[in-house]
Amino acid sequence: MSKRGLRVLVVDDEQDYCNVMKVILTAKGHHTDVASTGAAALSLMEQGGYDLVISDLMMPEMDGRQLLHEIKSLYPGTEVIMMTAYGSIENAVEAMRDGAYSYVTKGGNPEELIREIGKLQDMLSLKLENQLLKEKVSVVDAMLESNNPAFQGTLSIARKAAVSDSNILILGESGTGKEVFARYIHQNSSRSKRQFMDLNCHAIAETVLESELFGHEKGSFTGALNKRIGRIEAADQGTLFLDEIGDIPLSMQAKLLKTIENKKIYRMGGNEEIEVDFRLVTATNKDLELEIEEGRFREDFYYRISTITINIPPLRKRKEDLPLLIDYFFKRSQNEMKKPIRKIDSHVTDFLLTYHYPGNIRELKNIIERLVVLSENGIVDTDSLPVSGREDKRKQAVVLDRGLREIRKEAEREYIQSMLLKNNNNMSRTAEMLGITRRQLFNKIAEYQLDK
Structure with a gap:
């Protein structure tokens, strides 16, 4: 398996040093971001997962070891390499005991750092290969x-x-x-x-x-x-x-x-x-x-x-399995994106449990990936839902003011439209899946003025 470029975050209070490191690592094929403080680094990490953080040990406000503790607590899958001055080797060794992957001497030959990153790439490539093999089995078991x-x-x-x-x-x-x-x-x-x-x-x-x-x-x-x-x-x-x-x-x-x-x-x-x-x-x-x-x-x-x-x-006929699948896909997406979720808005949960999923499990998986990607500060809210989900929430406020027959007609119209779309407007197949005749389907299309 060929090595893939890593997502790297360089943290150092010397901006010029950050910029130099970004140029070197980008040239080696790594996507590289920089931060000048530990707080800024953690803020960036909330927006997306990093494979590696390269942090200076000695920084004001939050030093490298404090940052390491936060990273290992919030993002245990992210590796950390410490950069240390010549007189701080003991502190670097302590950092490795706390979970750092390695340490390099700051200001030395950058090849030392490149070699350490290369070793990490080899380790992550092997880990990914094993994970993919295991995942094929675990996905089958979970689904x-x-x-x-x-x-x-x-x-x-x-x-x-x-x-x-x-x-x-x-x-x-x-x-x-x-x-x-x-x-x-x-x-x-x-x-x-x-x-x-x-x-x-x-x-x-x-x-x-x-x-x-x-x-x-x-x-x-x-x-x-x-x-x-x-x-x-x-x-x-x-x-x-x-x-x-x-x-x-x-x-x-x-x-x-x-x-x-x-x-x-x-x-x-x-x-x-x-x-x-x-x-x-x-x-x-x-x-x-x-x-x-x-x-x-x-x-x-x-x-x-x-x-x-x-x-x-179809998934709509096995709704009792939704809690299991929702939990599985949230855990999987968090692990893959290195974005832990602390809270899910109750309206989001209601939508996930009541939506009819014309795209079945694939659609459920894609919706949850979207929710995790768009989450902020570990919170999933309704703004991250697909448009249909946000519309469903708004509709809830006016449902009580409408007659049951009107609600049923609207639901039937939307469902027939989605089935026509799903079957590429094949009338015979759509009618069969709806459990009605072709003539009845034509009548419904005319009644609801549907495009086909």
Whole structure:
């Protein structure tokens, strides 16, 4: 894994020294800010997370050790390097006992500091790599924890399906966590120690999709400078997850059907027959039976990929899981952004628990990330809500003055509009999801003067 530039904050009461350090560290690829006092440093840290703080030990008002204590208390994931004069080595050693990562001599060769930052980069890169591996498991665990009977039943089907080697089709609205389910199936299968290869097939040109799936030989087409192993071959002995399977062209469906039946592939431009053994899991938010009727999806391919079908309920039908998911995403966002949250406005909590989430779990995650990013002084308030959330709060003040029928009509209008938008104005799919006929949907659109 290549080293990434760090977010660095330099703290020193000598402004000229801060400016010099900013030039040096920026040239090394680090995003660098400066502060001339400990209080100013803490104020900057409230606005965004830093990987590293480089602080002078001796400063007026708040010295380096006091600043270190504050940082380790408020932002334990941020590392601190102390800069010390020649006569203060003992104090620097004490600072390391208090949690500083290292110390360097101020005024010495800046390469000493650069080396220490390089060591820290190596450590953080390894830490990030391990964290990403663990996070794939922890995200699955957290997002599949449920108090909803229907969702628990879906999980039970997934566990039973996992121990077989049957092809699995996962259905659900966009943002419901279909990839999470696919990883859960892989983790609970006999192939869990092998590779999990995934590919989102949405909006990929056919030639690119073929190369991604089957690989290619050197020189097989313009730009093919080297041999490439495709996802199918890389998934040998493991699991291949193809998301948005409803978007792949008919010709590619035929090639995949042949691969599923024969368990053999040819790389693009190659003559060598390669045997593959993989477990196929696919997912889509499309109505594949409707796609078959309209000639966009092969019926034989559909039956091959859907030996077992798993339907994931939308988030609005498992509201009892919202407290668990909200708590998880707040903790995750705080850790990732290094922005601790001390208080959440009660109106924000009410909105998060009552909103209908047309974008499902993905939308919930994005809203909470927004709330954490825009929080100030550890407080999440209504000003950080999306516009719809702030409007909902204003509407609460006038609800009592309006009739129940009017409120219901407005809610129905907004919901139908959101479903039309979600389904790209596909009338058949929208009507099916709403549980009404196409004619009834047309009547509603006319009644509410909706754009479609």
